[in-house]
Amino acid sequence: MADWRISPTLALNDMVAQRQERGESIVHLGFGEVRLPAFEPLVDRLVAGASRNTYGPVAGSQAVRQAAAGYFTRRRIPTDAEQVVVGPGSKPLLLALNLVVPGDVIVPKPARNTYAPQAELAGKKVFRISIPARAGGVPDPAALQDTILAARALGRDPRIVILTLPDNPTGTVAPPELVREICALAEQEDLLIISDETYRDVLHDPRTPMLSPAEAAPRRTVVTTGLSKNLALGGWRIGVARFPDSLWGQRIRDGVISFASEVWSTLAGPMQQVAEYAFTEPQEVRQRLADSARLHGSVARALHRIMVDAGAVCRPPVGAFYVYPDFNPVREKLAARGVTDADTLSRHLVDEHGIVVLGGHLLGDDPTALRFKAATSMLYGDTVELQQQALAADDPAKLPHIREVLTRLSEAFTKLCG
Amino acid sequence: MADWRISPTLALNDMVAQRQERGESIVHLGFGEVRLPAFEPLVDRLVAGASRNTYGPVAGSQAVRQAAAGYFTRRRIPTDAEQVVVGPGSKPLLLALNLVVPGDVIVPKPARNTYAPQAELAGKKVFRISIPARAGGVPDPAALQDTILAARALGRDPRIVILTLPDNPTGTVAPPELVREICALAEQEDLLIISDETYRDVLHDPRTPMLSPAEAAPRRTVVTTGLSKNLALGGWRIGVARFPDSLWGQRIRDGVISFASEVWSTLAGPMQQVAEYAFTEPQEVRQRLADSARLHGSVARALHRIMVDAGAVCRPPVGAFYVYPDFNPVREKLAARGVTDADTLSRHLVDEHGIVVLGGHLLGDDPTALRFKAATSMLYGDTVELQQQALAADDPAKLPHIREVLTRLSEAFTKLCG
Known part of the structure; x- marks a missing residue:
């Protein structure tokens, strides 16, 4: 064993x-658990969703996917409901991506401690690349380029790079020009970008510029997020993945849905009701x-x-x-x-x-x-x-x-x- | 891809x-979805559990594990809370078992359509063995023995057998003497038994004899169950695994908890509240x-x-x-x-x-x-x-x-x- x-x-x-x-x-x-009470209107939605005791679609109901699509669209990432899959947290969605998309994985050093074990679970080698002095969550571009070349020379095949914006653990946000640089490199080296944007709504100053890799490299970026951090719902387990509007994106999404159907079936119905409300983002x-x-x-x-x-x-x-x-x-x-x-x-x-x-x-x-x-x-x-x-x-x-x-x-x- | x-x-x-x-x-x-309304007292527990928005222990709270332990104990499988892990359905628990326990997998033919894809996900070969005329959910003992020998001769290493009692898809229950025969074979060939007892509470006549492999082979049987079928809660995603009280059992449990910590973190808090109540089995x-x-x-x-x-x-x-x-x-x-x-x-x-x-x-x-x-x-x-x-x-x-x-x-x- x-x-x-x-x-x-x-x-x-x-x-x-x-x-x-x-x-x-x-x-x-x-421990990055938000010790704040559950927001009362979210509790109301959980209660309203209690009657949802049947499985429903694996990817999530049309309504929750539509709401999440609106959430991304309002953040300059135009999204259709078909591009969205919800799950019990972002972790199982990240594992599914690791299993569906072949090739080795590049992660920033340091990075959220989920990325490497998951990649290894999927039989991938993990390349850790130092972060620039400016911000964490992205690898240093020069080091990224060097590592890819060195890895290929050793017969490895790095094909996925995981970025975190805003970053866990440094609490920083990679500046837009740095994101553009990484995205250009990903284009050049044909990498899939997984952009973990769990903390997107936890920018301390909403005017802080943030460019999602899904804006700079729309065809090759999968975005993940969830409600554990921004709405203090770690114990409710609600995550989302948003796939590129491309044939490649559809194939990855279909693979993730297939994996989901064998592993978690669907996000619990009452939680879908919560997510639908939260991603609609009413004033409160x-x-x-x-x-x-x-x-x-x-x-x-x-x-x-x-x-x-x-x-x-x-x-x-x-x-x-x-x-x-x-x-x-x-x-x-x-x-x-x-x-x-x-x-x-x-x-x-x-x-x-x-x-x-x-x-x-x-x-x-x-x-x-x-x-x-x-x-x-x-x-x-x-x-x-x-x-x-x-x-x-x-x-x-x-x-x-x-x-x-x-x-x-x-x-x-x-x-x-x- | x-x-x-x-x-x-x-x-x-x-x-x-x-x-x-x-x-x-x-x-x-x-489709084996139970189209019945959620039982009202379960909805009450979901509502009462809404404030559980922090992560809590990966394996589940002490209270929910204690309740599940009581459930098993009342079914002639003495169980301590430490032997229980809850998760979002039995499927992720089954996948975790496939990843944690090495060796190939034996499943009845036919079997619930989750077993084979999950084993393959974990890189295992699946051996399908015909069911006896008497009942499904268990492989025919003679064919099981033959297949193990033939598989080993080919350099394979079958180490897990999955049983389903009562059975999906045949709606039958393997008689106790057949379960004993399979358990003896598992002892002899050193197989881990995974006993999927999802339908245990859906015996049409409660007097129908049912022997759990966990009774006949207590040191080598992991039992899985959930609330999707017996209480019509497919859409709420609540599953349980019960590990043997042995060093081997503890190691498998620790592996499953480790996997859970990287993949689903924990069963959603409100669902734990529901499970705690359901597994306590009050009169209603x-x-x-x-x-x-x-x-x-x-x-x-x-x-x-x-x-x-x-x-x-x-x-x-x-x-x-x-x-x-x-x-x-x-x-x-x-x-x-x-x-x-x-x-x-x-x-x-x-x-x-x-x-x-x-x-x-x-x-x-x-x-x-x-x-x-x-x-x-x-x-x-x-x-x-x-x-x-x-x-x-x-x-x-x-x-x-x-x-x-x-x-x-x-x-x-x-x-x-x-």
Whole structure:
């Protein structure tokens, strides 16, 4: 039997649960779960959808696909319902893509920790390519070109590149000119682009320019998204894939539908009802998205300041709810505490300060680098009331319950690097 | 790109939808979807679970796993919560098992049309073994032994056998002595048994003896089940796997959890709430299960009579809502109508009589055999009111709206074989 590892995030959560059971006080920055209440109108749709207990179409009902098509079309990606497939989260859709589309996979380094295990499940080799200094979620173009040539020389066949906009784990958005450069390379090298746009609605400033690869390379880009992050519905499992309007796109979509029919049958009917409503984006949903993005941005910027003040270099976050600091500038000070790499850094943080982060090595990054991913999404309050306050506040980072945890983080990181 | 076929059931549903759009009157016996309303207390639990919008444990909450453990324990399979994993239907759990456990796969011939494509997805070879005359869902023991030896001689490594009790597609239950014989063979040849017990609560007579392979071979049997069939929740996607209480069982379970963490994360929280309630089996759930089983049994027996009266041989159904007739006794009469195999038989039925069935060749059976699967589960009424009548009736097959469709079927099959 193959060696099936427990996913690193899962292992972290188990560790956190054990420490909390022992009475330890933990600040959990290691898990991108949004601890906010489910938005009430979404709950209403779940209830209204309860009578949908028959299977229905594998790809999702016409109505939910139409709603998702509208969602993409309003984002400068004209889409027909036929180009959409919904599923129980974006993960099974990503796995289906890995199984349907042949060839090896290129992912940014670091990247969301789902991409590599899924590609390996599908028997693919994974090429990890460093991200530019400007932003994460995309590989450095020169390194991408070099890697493709080197891989082919070794008899490999890289055919898929996965991009993340906005990025998990760096909280940045690749600038449009960089996206265009990558898309041109994908055209030239005949790569399929999978653009994971899960955090598209979590741009902290809606004016931040974002170009989807589906705009720059419409015939070769599959876009995935979902409602786990923007609407705090991780536990409801709703994801979407949008396929190119091309023969190639249709063939990939048909393959994904075929895989879906053998694996998850369809997205649960009540969840389709929720998704139909959410992707239609009535005013109250747009307001909720804006409130959430303001909250995530406020706390992520505060956490970024803490990292920089402590001595790290760190790209300023503009999307999602992550920062990805690099403590290389204080490497010598950390070495004196026995912290010499991503693993010892994350262990030290939890053992000495009760702070849980996800070491960069678990995201495919260089294990000797002093980098980690820190998520703010579980810092918004332990009760629904505090979470609602956080959503409503003009400057959430200034709320007492959030300031308290930020102060603890600030003191810990100052001490770490002092 | 590999040739990804649309699953046969899906293709059938598309065909039915197209014909109905053209105004044709279709009797759809080709799809095992239970057209009954969702049981109201289950809807209440879905609503109560709406606040569960965080991920929670990959395997499912302690409470839902405890409830499922009780369900199995009450069926003479003592189970601890640690042995249970819930997922979005039994299909993803079956795929995970295929990927986690090495070796080739043995399935009955015919079998539920999910097993073979999933095994092939996992890179396995599928060996199909004829079922005994007594019952389906299990391979004929002598043929099983022969096939294993022959496969090994060819350098293959069959290590998994999938059993279905009660059986889809034959509607029968393998008698306990046959289960014991297969389990002894599995012990001798070191096979993992996957026992698909989706229809366990759809035994038409609760006194029908059923021995789970998990009783006869506890260390090597994984049991799967779900709520799609017994509680008519196909559209809610709730499945369960129960692993052996052994080191081997724990390793397989850990592998499935690892796969789940990369693919579906967890069963949606509101669905976990539903499952927790259903598997606890309060009195009202037991009553609903009994009503459903009575309905399925009544109509399945009526359909069986129609097949036999028309000239087919057919195992009498005792579970699920399927019959699997063999029209070989009237082969010559059918040949005069151009019907010479499973494919032409099913085409003739839809073209001449508007009756949709699933040809045996689509379930791995011999394509030249005149066999098909016919499901009764969509015959219970076109409105919730009629469906409730069907659930409440002492002898549902005698209700006017069900008698009407049975009469149409009777006339069609009499004409077919006349």
